[in-house]
Amino acid sequence: MKAVTVRHNLRCSTIDGVFYMFMVGFAETFFPLFILTMFGSEVGSGLVATVPIMLATIVQLFVPQFVHALRSYKRAVVFCAVLQTIMCPLLALVALVGTAPMWVIFLLASVYHAGAVVGGTPWTAMMGLLVPGPVRATFFAKRSRMLQLGAIAAVLAGAALLDSAEKISPTLANFFSWWPWISQAWTTRPVLVCFAILFTLAGVVRAVSTLYLHKHIEPANATAGHRTLSVSEATTRLRHDGRWRLLGVFILFSFAMMIGSPFWAAYVKQIAELSFLEWAWLIVIWYLGKALAVSWAAEIAQRRGKRKLLIYGAILMTPVPALWALSTDPIYLAVAQLIAGMTIATWELAVMLTTLEVFDEDERTSLLSVYTLGQWGSGVSGSFVGGAILDRMPKDHFAFSVIFIASTIARGLVTLLLMRTHRSGLPVAKKN
Template identity: 35%
Template sequence: MSSPPASIADSAPPRDDAPTDPADEPPRRSTVLRRDLRLIAADGGAYSLMVGIGETYFPAFVLALGAGEIAAGLVASLPMLAGGFVQLAAPWGVRRIGSHRLWVALTVAIQAASFLPMIAMALLGRGPVAIVFLAASVYWAAGLAAGAAWNTWMSRLVPTLLRTTFFAHRTRIMQAATLIGLLAGGWALQAASRPWGPAAMFAVLFSVAMLARLVSSMLLTRHSESDAELDTHQDVSLGELWRRARHGPDGRLLVYMLAVQTTIQIAGPFFTPYLLNQLHFSYLAYSVLIAAAFVAKSATLPALGRFARRRGVRRLLWLGGWGIVPLSALWLVSGDFWYLLAVQLLAGAMWGAYELGNFLMLFETIREEERTSVLAAFNLANAVALVGGSLIGGAMLHFIGEGRTAYMVLFAASFVGRLLTLPLLRRVPDRPFVPVPIVVRADAMRPSAGSLSRPVLSSLPRGAAAEESEPKTRYPIS
């Protein structure tokens, strides 16, 4: 891993028997900061390895158990609703325990333990699919509960001047780890499909994912923490957020985002069963298609950030909003691997533009002490829309049937739904602000979009909302 920014001094801590001198404090703080930055980066790599080799393959695991295509699609969406609700208790949990570090480390360990039932089922080669749904619900509940507190904690640990550079560096490590996990998982399942069958190999994949998250929990316990700033976070009630959304300019943006999420999820969760059961793609081909969209999204984010700075965030949102409309319709044209690979590359770029435009407009003008509450509300609303769309898609497959024709109807319905969201996009107001730096991370891998991304709020500069009128040059993505 590359060294932390050169602006952080590298010096040994003073001797224990040396007299206390204020001049000795900066080197000591610098040493602690260097250690924290290394640990934060390593934690990000371990987390992303878990996502790439673990969560990505939940739907494929359900298919391997013979549970059916509708169940395989819904396992990628329904459990997120549990996470959306449980994460609202994160501020209470932090206050109850009295430590961001202990709360985050504990919930991360619980997330790691959520793999145990699936490992047991994979070794047995059978088991009730309800256990997979329950385990996935614990996975998302613990993960989102950790994420809310983690963002607040990191905003205390990482100095404002280093945030964008450091978190961009950390994101590159996470992208590499996710890609390694994703492709290694696809290759391993493909290699094991003949000698033993893929079910046993899922146990290996989930074990690696669990161990990676346990390493992450261990690393988190070694981070430093400032108890003096534990209560600086300001809770914003759901009622207050709803009032702001109804009467403020962000309300139109939120309505548009939720409408898009609902229409996307009509087809999105069911790309996995379509690829594996209907097109009979290999696990390796499946992982390559997901990786293509993920790589395209990651590679285009810097250019999209520069586009937002030069042309405006609203134009970036328009580019992504229009660009994602035809993507599901393109799946109607052909089931050829190379054709779908090209579609995935386009999808990754368009989803990158859409997500970055949304995050910049939604989180930039929010006060720092309110960002955790707003992110929690955003996660909950997003989960509700995601589950609603997937239930519509699942109902359509149930009544039409699980044949290839039914999937064509699903893709066409998603395309029509996306098209109908464009009038809502036109209602999103244009606001004169200069984009501030923001870094996003992949919380899940999806065939339809490459990844399910969320903003790293601790990467935002302190007080971004108050600085939007300052005549400074800012770079959205470094």
């Protein structure tokens, strides 16, 4: 691929990613708080972060056939981005109406996440073709920093809007007096109206992201060597050369993480009793931690290898949930979030670089589909464990501490397993 084409694709990928993260900041970051506001359910606020994604991963098992039918990774990714764009205003409508069964929101969130999960598999395969191997670590590290800044801007803007809902509602109710339904909504449920505004903005920025996805220049016959494998065939392939053993550790780590992580938002809002804006600043600090650590992580990957980065990431991530349980002081939580962001950035970069290495190009889509299903199936199982514990206890600090400490113990056990797997070496695909 020509250098000018590579530069064009890298630019489009960065712009797409920034606007995608605007959407994440306006929409899915606030899903748990949306459930809390509308239903007052701590367990529901945690499960909305995992169950819809799990349902989406079941759909993405058909991604190989989908890509084969479209004969293009880019077309598949753009189609999924359009699907996400449509879901955002539908979620806005639910928020504006103010009444709906929880399953309706879970259904819309599932289709929304399907756009990301189903599109994520061909996107990863496409990036494997468009981003040359020697620059992957550096490019994705720089891109990640810009994406974090995009998410930070969206989260802060969204939280500021939600915090000001009660203050601006009388003025806007009067302004919309000519439209009684909207005027009444601003009077009776201003926070939900602000959620509707956020979800609408998410749809707009996702449309811009979709445009830049469409501008990518995909190699001719990019999927010519693409092989569609059945689930059983893909599983057999992953077991070959020990790849399944390594990926199995990643899947188990998802289980360990999701025992506690999905319930952090409810913990901060209900137990620490922080405002929307204070909650948002903790999210911002988490993103800043990711931005700070990603260059360091990329340097380790280049100098010491991906195996070392995996070990460091797992070890550093292990104690994070226990840190949340120690105190609800906002300053302390900010420090804990900074550490959490730095550790998750290290782990995510290591896992992404490793999966690009261990999947053969011609089978990458099929193998990623099975791996993603295993990863999120495990993650949802972890969230069910955390939710079951929380549901059977008073919703107090001790109950949240139990699931956070359980998550820490589970992470530690998986880290020991990863270190054992690490000694046997990292399997590598035949061609990349």
